[in-house]
Amino acid sequence: MHRYTYKDMYGRVCRLANALEGLGVERGDAVGTLAWNHFQHGEIYFSVPCMGAVLHTLNLRLFRDHLIHQIKQAEDKIIFLDYTEIPAVEAIKDKIPSVKAFVIMMTEDKLPKTKLSPVYSYEDLIGKFLPEYSWPDMDENTPAALLYTTATTGMPKGCLYSHRMLYLDYLSALAVDAGYHVSEKDTIICLAPMYHVLGWGYTYLCQLCGANQVYTGIHPTVQDFCNLVQNERVTHMCGVPTVLTDILAAQEKGKIDFSTLLYVMSSGSLATIPEIKGYAKLGIHVLQPWGMTETGPLACMNFVRSDDWETLSEKQKFEKMTRNGYISPGVEWKVVTPDGRDVKWDGKEAGELLVRGPWLVNEYFKDPRRSAETWKAGWMHTKDVVTVDETGCIKIVDRLGDMIKSGGEWISSVDIESLLMQHPQVAKACVVAVPHPRWEQRPYAFVVPKDEFKEKIRGEDIRNFLKDKVARFWIPDVIEFVDQIPETAVGKFDKRLLRQRVAEK
Amino acid sequence: MHRYTYKDMYGRVCRLANALEGLGVERGDAVGTLAWNHFQHGEIYFSVPCMGAVLHTLNLRLFRDHLIHQIKQAEDKIIFLDYTEIPAVEAIKDKIPSVKAFVIMMTEDKLPKTKLSPVYSYEDLIGKFLPEYSWPDMDENTPAALLYTTATTGMPKGCLYSHRMLYLDYLSALAVDAGYHVSEKDTIICLAPMYHVLGWGYTYLCQLCGANQVYTGIHPTVQDFCNLVQNERVTHMCGVPTVLTDILAAQEKGKIDFSTLLYVMSSGSLATIPEIKGYAKLGIHVLQPWGMTETGPLACMNFVRSDDWETLSEKQKFEKMTRNGYISPGVEWKVVTPDGRDVKWDGKEAGELLVRGPWLVNEYFKDPRRSAETWKAGWMHTKDVVTVDETGCIKIVDRLGDMIKSGGEWISSVDIESLLMQHPQVAKACVVAVPHPRWEQRPYAFVVPKDEFKEKIRGEDIRNFLKDKVARFWIPDVIEFVDQIPETAVGKFDKRLLRQRVAEK
Secondary structure, three states: OOOOOHHHHHHHHHHHHHHHHHOOOOOOOEEEEEOOEOHHHHHHHHHHHHOOOEEEEOOOOOOHHHHHHHHHHHOEEEEEEOHHHHHHHHOOHHHOOOOOEEEEOOOHHHOOOOOOOOEEEHHHHHHOOOOOOOOOOOOOOOEEEEEEEOOOOOOOEEEEEEHHHHHHHHHHHOEOOOOOOOOOOOEEEEOOOOOOHHHHHHHHHHHHHOOEEEOOEOOOOHHHHHHHHHHOOOOEEEEOHHHHHHHHHHHHHHOOOOOOOOEEEEOOOOOOHHHHHHHHHOOOEEEEEEEOHHHOOEEEEEOOOHHHHHHOOHHHHHHHHOOOEEEOOOOEEEEEOOOOOEOOOOOOOEEEEEEEOOOOOOOOOOOHHHHHHHEEOOEEEEEEEEEEOOOOOEEEEEEHHHOEEEOOEEEOHHHHHHHHOOOOOEEEEEEEEEEEOOOEEEEEEEEEEOHHHOOOOOHHHHHHHHHOOOOHHHOOOEEEEOOOOOEOOOOOEOHHHHHHHHHOO | OOOOOHHHHHHHHHHHHHHHHHOOOOOOOEEEEEOOEOHHHHHHHHHHHHOOOEEEEOOOOOOHHHHHHHHHHHOEEEEEEOHHHHHHHHOOHHHOOOOOEEEEOOOHHHOOOOOOOOEEEHHHHHHOOOOOOOOOOOOOOOEEEEEEEOOOOOOOEEEEEEHHHHHHHHHHHOEOOOOOOOOOOOEEEEOOOOOOHHHHHHHHHHHHHOOEEEOOEOOOOHHHHHHHHHHOOOOEEEEOHHHHHHHHHHHHHHOOOOOOOOEEEEOOOOOOHHHHHHHHHOOOEEEEEEEOHHHOOEEEEEOOOHHHHHHOOHHHHHHHHOOOEEEOOOOEEEEEOOOOOEOOOOOOOEEEEEEEOOOOOOOOOOOHHHHHHHEEOOEEEEEEEEEEOOOOOEEEEEEHHHOEEEOOEEEOHHHHHHHHOOOOOEEEEEEEEEEEOOOEEEEEEEEEEOHHHOOOOOHHHHHHHHHOOOOHHHOOOEEEEOOOOOEOOOOOEOHHHHHHHHHOO
16 A cells, blocks of 8 residues: 655656656657556556646557557557556567567566566656756647557547647646536545546546555456445445446445445446435435547536525436536537437437537547548537537437437437436346347347345346337337446447357347 | 615626617727726626627726826726716816717616716617527637736736636626635625626526625715625625625624525735624624735635634634635645745745736736736736645735835734734734835834724834734834825725835824
C-alpha cells in the first residue's frame, strides 16, 4: 500500500518530467501507458501533458493488432507498462519501431527478465532526477492526451484532447448538480480503468478540487474494491453497472461497512432500477452520466431536480434516476428524427442525439473518412437514440445500430433488457436483432439466470412476465439461457458477437 | 411583484432582441443600462450580448462627468433606464451624441413627461415583437459586456468581457467548494447592484444552474431585503458587509424568519468576525470571495477545508473565515515582495498579489497608459497586499496605497480596522495614513460608535483595547468619533476623502 500527499506527488511528477526529457521526449511526442489504476499511472497523467507531450493510454484488453495499430498511429516514443503486460508488449516489440524505450512501473530489484530493450524501472529512473521542473507556457490548444474508442468495425478510433478541453471538461465536472458531486471533502475510488477515457478523469478532477483518491492497483478483485471502500472510508465510487452489481452482492454477503459511501456513479452504461434500489437501501445515491470518448467524456448528468423530489412518487423518482439526465452547461445539443425534425419534448418521441461544444472533439485522429461519417456541419452524430421529457431530461432508448426494426416499428432492445433484469430470477440479459423473413427483424434474448435459479427458469416464465409490460410484438421470439454474456474490451455486452452467434446457428 | 419562469423570460428576451434590431442595434454596438436590480434589467443581460451587441452597465451613483465619459467612450447607441434616472440622463443628454434612443423600463401609460427623445416604454416596445429570435453563431471572443471600475484618480476604467470570459467565470462559480455554493435547489437574492460587476454574475449563474432569483427592485430598503428573504424563502444572499450588518440588526429587531437562509456571501470587502458570528448564530455560513472588475470578478473563494474543520478550535475557524481563501482553479497567481521574490507561505510575510487567467481581462478599454501600469509581462498587479498560509489560503492585509509606512515599518490599516470593529461599543471604523514629520506616516482612525454608546465612548477606551493586541506603534495617534464614514460609489470607505479631510484640518 502506497500513501502520499499531493505535495509529495508533485515532487515525483517533476522527477518524471525530467526523466522524460532525459529519455529524449520532446514537445508533441506521444507517450504510451499500458497500466492498471495506480499512483504511478496518475503521475504520468500529469508529467506527460504538462511538459508538452501527449499521454496515450492503451487498453489492457486490446487485441494484438489493435495495440500495434494504436502505437503506430500515435507514434509512441516511450511506453510505460506494468510487469503484467510484459508478455503482450514483447509479442509486438518488433512491429512498433517508433518506441525508443520501455519503462516498467516497479523498482529495479524486482524487474523481471525481459526481451524489451532498452528497459528501465520507473522508480530507479525517476529517482535519478530532481523534484523540481520548469513547466513550459503552452497554448491552450496544445494536444494533451490521445484516447481510442473501439469501433463497431475496423480499428479503434483516436480522439485527441487538448489542454483546453481537459480543463473545461473537468471544470464542468466540478459543477454543482451537473457535475460528478465530488468535492474537497470526498474520498473517491474509480473502478473504471484509467485507460478508459482517462478513468473518467477522476485523477484530474480530484486534483482540481483537492479530493482524496484511492487507486485499485494491479488485478483487483471485487473483494479488494469492497475492502478499500470500507478501510479508506470512501465517499464516492464509480464503476460500470455490472461491477456495481457484483459489489453490492459482495457487500451484503460480507457485511462490509459502506456507511461512508454517499454517491455511486454508474459509468459506461445506465444502472437499472434494481441496482439503484439496492444502493438506495444503503443510503447511497446512484448518479447516471452520459458521455463518450468523443465528448470528454462528461456531457450530461442525471440528477433529480428539487421540484421533482417534492412532487414525484417514489416509483417515479426511481424511474427518473434511470435516465441520462441533463446536458452539461456549455454543451449544445439537439435530438432529431430520421427526417431531420426536432423531437417533441414529451418523453416519448425518440431521435438521434447530436452534440457540439468547447470540450468535445470534432474529428478522429488521422481518420478523415470515419470523421466525416460522424461529424456533419459541426455536429457530432452520437448514434444514441434518446427521448427528451418536458424538463429537458434525456434518456437513451437505444443505439442506432441496436434498435430492432420489426414490421415497420421500432423495438428498443435496451428497454426489453431492463425489463428482463427486473425479473426476480434473472441476473443479466441482452437482446439483439436477428433477421426475420416476414418482419425484417425480431428480438432474440440472451438471459443469465441467478445462480439459485439455473436449470429452473423457463422461457415461458419470462414471456409471461413481459406480457403486461410491453406490446405483444416486443416479446422476444427466442429466449436463450446462458452462463454468461460476452463483453467488449470496454466491458459492454458484445452485441455484434451475439448477433453473429445467432447467425451461425 | 412580478413572478415568472425562465421559459417565460426566454420569450421576452427574444422579443427584446427583435426590438433592439428594430432600433438599429448592430453587432458590436454598445447598449447602456442605468437601472436597479429587476427582471427587465435581467432580460437585457441576455438579449444584448446574445444578439452580438455589448452590454454596458452604468453605475447609478456615478458623478455626471464620469457618466458622460463612460457613455462617450463606450459609444452607447441605446440607453435603457429606470424612471428614477430620467433627471440624471436629461442633464447630460446633449453631451452623449452616440445615443440614438432611450428606453424607460415601464409601461407606456405610466411614462412620465421627459425631454429625452426618442423615448420608448420598455413594455410597449417589446410587446410589438415576436417571442422568437434566431440567435447568431459567434466566435467565443466576441465582446459581451463592458464594465467600469472606479479609479483612485481620473476617470473610471473600462473592462471588456468576452462571451468566453463570462462563460468561464460563471462555470467556475458553479464549482463545488471554490464556487458560489449556488445550485438548482437554491433561491438567491443579490443585494449588490446589477451595475456593479454584473451584480457578481448571479443573473447568469442562476440561469446556468437553474436556481431561482429574487430581484430587489427600485429603491429597496433594508426592511424590503429582510421581507424578501422571509417571504421568498431565500437560501442564499449576497451583499457588501455594511448592508449585511444592517440586515442582521433588522432581522433581530423584527424577528424575521431567516430559517431558509444557508449562505451569505460577503462581496466587495471582507466580513469581520462579529458579522460572521452574528450569522453563524442563525446557522448561516458566511462565504468570502475575492475578485475585482478586472478578474471577472470571481478569482478566489474562502471555504474551510474539511481537515481544518476537524482540527481547528472554534476561534481558529472564525479567524480562517475572515480570510479571502483559495484562488479559483484555472487562475494562475503569485504573491511577490517589493523586490520581486515569492513570499513564504507562512501566513505572515506579505506581498502583492499577481494574477492571470482565462477569464481575466488583460487591459483597460481604450486606455493603454493605465493598462501598462497594471499589467506587466502578462500578470495583473492587483495592488492587494496579501499573506499566504501553509495551505495556500490568502488573506488581504491591505491595499498597496492604503498601507501605512511608519518609522520604516508597515502598518496594516485593515488589521487595525477589524480590531476596532471588535470593540463592543464600535459600529464602524476606518483607518487612514496621515503625514508625520518624524515617522513619515501615522495611522488616524475614524470611529462610528454604536447608537447607545454615542457621547459615552472615549479615545482612551479604544487605545486601551488595542494595547495588548498590536505593537505599540500601530495604535492610531488620533481617534476621531464621527456619525458616519463617507463611502465611494461602490460602497467602500472613501479613504481618499478621509485623508483629504484630515489634511484640511
